[in-house]
Amino acid sequence: MAKWTVADIPPQKGRIAVVTGANSGIGWHTALELARAGGEVVMTARTATKGQEAVERVRREVPQAKVRYEQLDLASLRSVREFAKRVAGGGKLDLLVNNAGVMRIPVRQETEDGFEMQMGTNFMGPFALTLLLMPALLKSNAPRVTTVSSGAADMGLKRIRFEDMQWKQGYKPWKAYCQSKLADLMLMTELGRRSEAAGKRVLSNAAHPGFARTNLQTSGPGREMNAVESFLTPFMSHDAAHGALPTLQAATDKNAAQGSYYAPEDFFHLKGDPVLIALPKPARDGEAARRLWDAAEEITGVRLSDTMLVTA
Numbered sequence: 166m167a168k169w170t171v172a173d174i175p176p177q178k179g180r181i182a183v184v185t186g187a188n189s190g191i192g193w194h195t196a197l198e199l200a201r202a203g204g205e206v207v208m209t210a211r212t213a214t215k216g217q218e219a220v221e222r223v224r225r226e227v228p229q230a231k232v233r234y235e236q237l238d239l240a241s242l243r244s245v246r247e248f249a250k251r252v253a254g255g256g257k258l259d260l261l262v263n264n265a266g267v268m269r270i271p272v273r274q275e276t277e278d279g280f281e282m283q284m285g286t287n288f289m290g291p292f293a294l295t296l297l298l299m300p301a302l303l304k305s306n307a308p309r310v311t312t313v314s315s316g317a318a319d320m321g322l323k324r325i326r327f328e329d330m331q332w333k334q335g336y337k338p339w340k341a342y343c344q345s346k347l348a349d350l351m352l353m354t355e356l357g358r359r360s361e362a363a364g365k366r367v368l369s370n371a372a373h374p375g376f377a378r379t380n381l382q383t384s385g386p387g388r389e390m391n392a393v394e395s396f397l398t399p400f401m402s403h404d405a406a407h408g409a410l411p412t413l414q415a416a417t418d419k420n421a422a423q424g425s426y427y428a429p430e431d432f433f434h435l436k437g438d439p440v441l442i443a444l445p446k447p448a449r450d451g452e453a454a455r456r457l458w459d460a461a462e463e464i465t466g467v468r469l470s471d472t473m474l475v476t477a
Contacts, residue, residue, distance in 0.1 A: 168438040169410065174417045177204030180305075181258055182416075183298070185209045185237060185291070186265025188219040191313065191374050194409035195262055195416070197223050200230035202417070207252060209237035209265070239265055239290030240276040242465060249297035257304035262416055263291040263312040263349070273336040280464075281331040283338075287345035292352055293465045299472035302367060309368045311416040312353045315346040316373055316428070319445035323347070325457050346373075348457060350426070350448035355458045357423045358451075363473050372415040372427040372439075374408035411439040 182199050186192040187208035196206045200223055208223070210216035216234035223232050235252060238244040252258070266287040276285035295310055302308035321343025326332070332341050350371055357369035411427035421427075426444050430437040448454075462468045 169414050169418070169440075170438075171198050171201070171410070171413065174198060174202045174413060175419055177202040177417070179203075180260060181205045181207070181256070182260035182262065183207045183209065183252060183258060184262040184264055185239065185294070188215040190405045191409045191412060192262070192264040193219055193222070194406050195264060195412050196232065197226060198409070198413055199260075199416070200232050201227045204260075205231040206233075207235050208232055209235050209248070211236070211238045237265075237294075239294065240280075240282060240286045242278050242290070242293055245290055245293045246297065249294060253298050253301035256301060258298055258301035259305040259308060260416055261295060261298055261302065261310045262412060263295065263310065263352075264412065265291075266313070266345075269338040269342045271338055273332060273341075275331075279331070281333075281336070281341060283341045283345045284330060284332070284348065287342075288348040288352065289461060289465055291349070292461045293467045295352070295356065296467045296469050296472045299367075299469065303365060303473065307368070308366065309370070309416065309421075310353075310356060311412060312349050312369070312371045313412055314349040314353070314371050314373045314426075315342075317343045318347040318350050318373070318448060321347075323445075323447045324450075325351070325453055327456065327460070330460070347445075347447055350444060351450075351454035351457050352461075353426075354424055354444070354448065354451070355454040358454075359458070359469055361423070363469075365473060368421065368423055370415045370421055370423070370425040370427075372411035374405075374411060374429070414439045 177199055182204050184192050184196045184206060187196040188210035196208045200206045208216060208219055210219060213236060220232050220234045223230050235248060237248040267283055270282050274282040276282055280289050321340040325348060326344055353369050353371040360367040415421055415427045426442055427439050428442045430440040
């Protein structure tokens with residue numbers, strides 16, 4: 166089977182995409198290739214300096230690129246709501262790539278809404294954003310939401326810690342990260358299920374980049390690579406451009422199915438060409454996914470039933 170590359174991205178002219186965390190790494194390369202294929206891309210970042218610089222880098226690569234920066238902090242539901250109002254007000258959206266995230270914060274921190282920082286940034290923020298952008302997505306002829314997870318979704322506790330999702334007791338940086346990425350996969354599966362149940366045609370799928378050499382993997386917020394990561398990096402990783410390929414395939418492949426999951430092919434899905442893989446067992450727990458969704462609606466105050474009122 167021929168490997169999938171950026172040359173396989175279908176023309177994106179006329180399609181509008183939002184890519185979160187697009188100032189660097191996987192997000193930047195995702196935005197770059199969508200723009201190169203003719204799409205209009207909204208690139209988000211937490212700060213204007215980083216966001217505008219990322220836009221300019223894309224334009225240097227693709228002078229005709231239709232890209233712009235919009236401020237978005239997924240650790241703030243206020244910021245999420247303001248972004249959704251600016252971007253989705255009256256217009257259509259064809260693609261949302263939930264890419265932004267934080268990884269293994271050494272000491273427990275909270276978002277401004279009181280969520281544990283990894284659960285808040287990696288799941289609660291994207292959950293609210295996805296639902297708030299639903300009216301714009303439903304105006305598209307082929308709306309798609311691609312959520313970036315991680316191989317860590319099948320590590321750590323391998324379950325949602327419903328008794329203490331915000332890790333107020335016994336915080337463990339790695340296990341908290343693993344939970345947040347498992348939650349991302351449950352967001353993906355449950356969004357697809359609920360969309361179909363509501364008679365909507367939103368395609369929801371996911372990807373993970375493997376061991377990609379990005380700011381998230383190599384430094385993260387306030388930590389350095391550990392000895393294992395330092396040893397494995399030269400042999401078991403690939404650069405951010407290759408790490409973005411599973412996301413790009415999930416986001417653009419016309420053959421992508423509801424609930425599909427893309428990852429690198431080689432070295433336990435750490436590097437290599439993008440391929441379709443099976444969801445890890447914890448992510449296939451439908452009862453847990455429904456419970457998590459209901460909890461997220463209650464916690465964030467954003468409900469899918471309130472955002473699916475637009476008739477596509």
